[in-house]
Structures are given as C-alpha cells and as structure tokens.
C-alpha cells in the first residue's frame with residue numbers, strides 16, 4: 265500500500281484509501297480526493313491514463329510519469345508498464361475506439377483511460393472482467409464519474425466484438441504496425457526489404473545490455489559473476505553482455521562502483537569506431553547523459569576530453585556518470601555550434617558528433633516519440649545536424665577523425681546528411697559508414713567516420 269507510515273516523525277493517521285490525486289498540467293483534471301486503493305489496478309489505470317493524456321498534450325512520457333514520483337516503487341512500475349505498453353500500440357487503440365465510439369470523446373483523460381484499459385485487456389486477457397470493473401472504478405475519478413457508463417459499455421462491447429475487431433485491425437496498416445502512417449511510409453521507401461522487421465523491432469520490448477568497464481574486469485569475468493547470481497547473459501561485441509532477462513541495476517555486482525554501465529550494443533560501436541589514439545585531444549560535442557563519453561574514456565589512454573551539451577540538466581548527468589565510473593573529463597554546458605563561445609582555438613584530434621535526431625532507431629525505448637514526432641520534425645533535425653557538422657569540422661586538425669552518429673533509421677538524417685556534407689566539404693574522406701537497423705540485439709544507429717584530408 266502506498267499509505268505505509270514514514271519512519272519518523274510519525275505521520276498523522278490518514279484514512280486508508282483516501283489520497284490526493286494531482287493530474288498533470290493540461291490533462292484536463294484538477295486536484296481531487298480519491299477513494300481508490302493504492303495497490304489496485306484501478307489506481308494504476310487512472311495514473312497511466314493521466315501520463316498518456318500528458319503525452320497526447322505534447323509532454324514526454326518521462327515528464328508525465330514524474331508527476332507520480334511520490335507513489336511507491338511497485339505502483340510506479342505498474343503504471344509505467346501500462347503507459348509504455350499503451351503508447352507502444354500507436355494507432356491500435358485509436359482504431360478500436362473509432363469502431364466502438366459513436367462520436368469522438370472530448371475528455372482527454374477519459375479517452376486515455378479507454379486506451380490504457382483496451383491495452384490491459386489485450387495483454388491480460390485471463391481476467392477480463394476484473395479489468396473492466398477496475399477501469400469503471402477508475403472512471404469514477406474522472407469528471408465526477410460522468411464517463412463510468414460509457415467506459416463500461418465500450419469495454420464490454422470490445423470484449424463481445426473482439427474477434428471481428430481484431431480481424432479489421434489486422435487489415436489497417438497503422439493499427440497493425442502501430443506506428444504513424446508517415447513513419448511507416450518513410451521506412452517502406454528507405455528500407456524496402458527490411459521495413460517490416462524495423463517496425464516489428466520498434467514494437468518489441470528493448471534488450472538490456474551492459475558495457476563492462478574493461479579497466480576493472482573482462483566481459484568473461486563479469487559474466488561469470490552474473491552467472492553466480494543466477495543472472496544469465498551472453499557476450500555481444502567487444503565489451504557487451506546482453507542480459508537474457510532485464511534486472512534492476514542494483515542487482516548488478518559493483519554497479520555503483522563502476523564495474524558496468526547499461527548501454528545498448530549499437531551505442532557501444534561509437535567509441536570503438538572513433539578509437540582515438542592515447543593522449544588524443546577529443547571533443548564529445550553532444551555528450552549527455554555521457555554514455556559514449558565514458559566509453560571513450562574507459563577505452564582510451566590519457567584522453568584529454570571535452571564533453572559539451574546544450575542542456576544544463578542533462579549535462580549534470582555526464583558528471584554523475586563520470587563520478588560513478590571514476591573517470592575524468594572537462595564538462596561544459598554549451599551549444600556546440602556556437603563555437604566562439606567555448607572553443608580555445610586548439611584543434612581536436614577526434615570529434616564525436618552524436619547529434620540530436622528523431623530517435624527513430626530507439627522508439628521501443630521511447631514509445632511516446634511515435635505520438636510526439638511530426639514528419640516535418642525530420643527536416644528540422646536535418647537542418648540542425650547540418651549546422652552542427654559545419655560548425656565542428658573546422659575544429660578538427662588535418663588528418664583528424666570525426667564520427668557522426670545518430671540513433672535514427674531515416675536516411676535524411678544519416679547517409680543523406682553525410683552525402684550533402686561531403687559535397688560542401690570535399691576534403692572530408694568517408695572512412696567508414698554503417699546503418700544498424702534495430703533488431704533483437706541492438707537499437708538502430710547510424711555512424712559515418714570522416715577524416716579530414718591532410
């Protein structure tokens with residue numbers, strides 16, 4: 265129960281099932297007392313609906329879920345599970361509601377509750393009537409209970425018409441592939457042989473992969489330590505261990521003292537490809553939260569590394585990462601494209617430009633991006649990426665190497681971007697190019713390693 269007594273001083277006794285509900289801004293609700301048990305599915309559905317409504321109002325899921333930060337860990341985990349699952353099913357729930365509702369539902373939270381409940385019914389079919397009852401109880405907390413009858417009717421109709429609705433959804437491209445139409449069309453054009461596999465990977469739960477800090481242990485040694493604890497893992501790449509089942513980081517031996525980091529195997533390719541020589545002067549231009557910065561420092565001897573990020577809050581996370589791993593770098597909050605504001609005029613031997621992008625290669629980790637992105641965002645990202653490349657290139661010494669990286673699967677941000685850059689900079693020699701499409705083992709990434717001709 266979320267009403268467990270705090271240690272000291274003793275809290276005043278509160279009625280067991282009374283809690284204050286604070287809806288996220290813009291979700292269409294106001295603070296109100298709730299009578300739902302804190303460990304009930306109804307409460308979880310209600311909070312998930314509020315997070316989903318926040319996303320549909322334009323906020324990130326992380327922000328939407330932070331609103332419930334005071335809930336106990338088990339409740340937060342259950343709410344996140346429902347919200348992530350519901351948002352992964354882009355288009356599916358809207359398709360179902362399009363069939364089940366006579367007219368559009370104008371209340372964002374009630375609409376989100378229906379989406380979350382439909383998702384729960386699909387993923388928890390053994391106990392369908394409990395889900396319906398709990399959804400109706402959650403609806404009692406929205407708009408004074410005005411939608412209780414509607415929620416009950418819609419969900420029961422869904423159960424009655426399940427097979428016919430499922431067959432119709434299978435014929436609808438957005439409902440079936442659970443991505444926006446423009447996204448599907450773009451992938452189909454870019455990857456005629458692979459678009460379905462890319463979409464399927466985007467809908468699957470992501471793998472959990474560790475990067476072993478090779479200053480402290482070999483992957484084989486660390487794998488043996490995991491096995492001794494009953495945590496199964498298999499080697500992946502130079503320093504990676506892919507866990508068979510995700511675990512909390514607290515369960516990983518010596519995580520707090522830097523033995524391992526959680527980093528996707530695709531992301532681990534960055535430091536391996538840039539591979540700066542010992543003692544190099546390195547710029548990590550878009551560095552937060554510092555995963556690739558740390559990997560560069562773990563691999564490279566005596567690097568003189570400057571890590572920049574435009575976002576002050578995220579930059580603080582680079583410091584946290586380096587502190588945990590016992591690594592050192594200069595860290596600054598700066599717009600890497602406004603070079604005059606931060607560059608001391610000394611050229612870099614190696615630059616990592618892990619630029620802001622659509623994150624279409626990591627959509628399974630951030631399903632809210634399917635709802636938040638617009639097709640026009642891709643052109644906007646491409647303009648920003650080009651500006652960053654143009655600003656950083658003069659900072660590289662002749663013979664130096666720049667690794668351009670995105671976690672996107674859209675060519676405008678990747679090969680198309682680099683082709684256009686090489687027309688503007690004929691002295692940029694492409695040493696290597698890889699487009700990793702997301703799969704069971706890694707997320708989607710693009711890398712282009714460029715060398716400045718001497």
Ligand SMILES: C[S@@+](CC[C@H](N)C(=O)[O-])C[C@H]1O[C@@H](n2cnc3c(N)ncnc32)[C@H](O)[C@@H]1O
Nearest residue numbers: 550551552553554555556573574575599600618
């Ligand atoms: C893909 S993330 C970087 C991930 C990071 N390299 C890692 O491996 O942990 C892109 C980062 O670029 C930052 N960013 C966006 N525009 C920037 C700019 N003009 N200058 C510096 N950082 C920028 C964002 O704040 C974000 O943290």
